[in-house]
Amino acid sequence: MAETESRRPEPRYGNRPTMKDVAARAGVGLKTVSRVVNGEAGVTPDTEQRVQEAIEALGFRRNDSARVLRKGRTASIGLVLEDLADPFYGPLNRAVEEVARAHGALLINGSSAGDPAREQELVLALCARRVDGLIVIPAGDDHRYLEPEIAAGVATVFVDRPAGKTDADVVLSDSFGGAREGVAHLIGHGHRRIGFVGDQPRIHTANERLRGYYAAMEEAGLPADDAWVSLGSTAPERVRDAVTAMLDAPEPVTAIFAGNNRVTVTAVRVLAGREHPVALVGFDDIELADLLQPGLTVVAQDAATLGRTAADRLFRRLDGANDAPARVELPTRLIVRGSGEIQPWTP
Amino acid sequence: MAETESRRPEPRYGNRPTMKDVAARAGVGLKTVSRVVNGEAGVTPDTEQRVQEAIEALGFRRNDSARVLRKGRTASIGLVLEDLADPFYGPLNRAVEEVARAHGALLINGSSAGDPAREQELVLALCARRVDGLIVIPAGDDHRYLEPEIAAGVATVFVDRPAGKTDADVVLSDSFGGAREGVAHLIGHGHRRIGFVGDQPRIHTANERLRGYYAAMEEAGLPADDAWVSLGSTAPERVRDAVTAMLDAPEPVTAIFAGNNRVTVTAVRVLAGREHPVALVGFDDIELADLLQPGLTVVAQDAATLGRTAADRLFRRLDGANDAPARVELPTRLIVRGSGEIQPWTP
């Protein structure tokens, strides 16, 4: 009876007990254990208890990998965002998690770090894990690589920015309208030379917000000088240089519109170090923005609703909804706190 | 040759092509496809190309669930923290992700919401997925439920707080020392009646920080009145009430030590609404803390290092390290920005 380990396929991985072990110990068949574990009907209380005891004694826990293989559904979804550490994505992440949890699914997530190649690598790794669905905040602008996956049944919803070169569900904020409203707020307080500092032009939202800026300027009959617009990385150094350049130009801007939360934070820092305050409105709300002096006026988007809406949509698809890909646009909200009301000032 | 679908086990799940399909199309054996997919040696360039073409044509992607089942390792780790939306955990989350990525592993994560039952549910779900390892920020104080899992080979590292009633690796900040230093800073600026507002007493760090508070008071020969100490939920209402009560007491506190970032944020808000400023030092750094008036003095912990250290430790274990569970304590850093220097004031 001495079990020879010699010809085992080797890995063994911790030697966890399997249903077979449980069955042997409880003196029942394999399928009966399966039934108990899954709470299926058709097991005598007596038998059930014997099985339960064996499970307890062996510390058995069902191997979901095997289950997945058999059933086809993994009860997990993937979320690819730009940076897990960015506070803007925290509430979004959490909202997606809550919806997933309500559907009994786990959440696998990762950061693209804004790199399209890394986004693709991550997404494909998730597909290999056979996640049931994907929520993606695109870093790249070409998502044709996803088409075979989507065709194979991986439900996919994009958030915050639309997919590139492919048709898919997308949930986003009204970047254009929000920026227009924010810039109009500055114009309403007498500003005529307004700077726009935004994210890289590759990013959809950066362009939309810039479009909103131009629209507001145009509606007010104001010229929009190229020197007042700067798109690029949101790294603090880049933003600092851009803002400083606008403030020190021959015709300095008297107000700045910051294209997202990263830009806003750096802009606030730069302005705080200047002798003469300049008006500022930022896209995205920021914790403690209300406690700055003056309070920071922002165009807020609701990250949690963004995430929740996307996740709801995803699970609707997983439940079989089959309508054409749609675009859901959520409104933004201008939160006036004072920083947009600083009067224009010229040396 | 008409394939009868009738007796299929039903789910089919998108009908993805398998290695068998690829093999058939390329006119080679199953194992040869496997070899190509895994980059194993022993395949003629010619054969390899035929296989690659078939893979391309069919849009084949290896099913990692099946692979996992066969190999035993899932190349994924689980991270259970308190709240994905809490900005404190963002950098930690990201740091863990980076380490996982460097090891080719995916990250599954979820929020316990501070609920021990939910923590356990989540952890066990992760174990059922057979994650290779777990990083847990404990919500509960009894982790004996994890012992069978750990015994079965699930590497586990606790972060931020030690595990309850079980011996395991833990990486945390020096809460005691940090709080003591923060409170000493206040004492050094002349404060004698100092309030402490912290998280629920069930939470290990809350107690450690309170211990630090008492130590600093005692070292300065100051009494520590019970009315100056308040532990409980970090919900804004609770914190607001606690802070307000301390400020409006017959013998009001002249300074407050806030036990974590959630408490600090609310405390700042309450103080901003008061006529007379009171000194404040908070545990955990906060974005924009430097831009408040006055700048917010904090005891900062390095969340990213916390996460990176824990993840490194986890993967060392996965690589076979087998030393006794250890406790790693990272130092905190007092960042003086002014809010701790406000002079004591009495009506």
Place this chain on the structure above:
DNA sequence: TCTTCACATGACAACGTTGTCCAGGCCCTA
């Protein structure tokens, strides 16, 4: 008492992959 039937239970195949092992073909050398 014999059928009928419901119900509890277990044997077995299949999910898609990888490890093991064997077969056949080729080239090289004696």
Place this chain on the structure above:
DNA sequence: TAGGGCCTGGACAACGTTGTCATGTGAAGA
């Protein structure tokens, strides 16, 4: 030309689970 070794390729089992189906049992009904 025979023998040997190397290289490529494929057949097969196994990973742990679940769906299908067959079997056995006892109770209810005729």
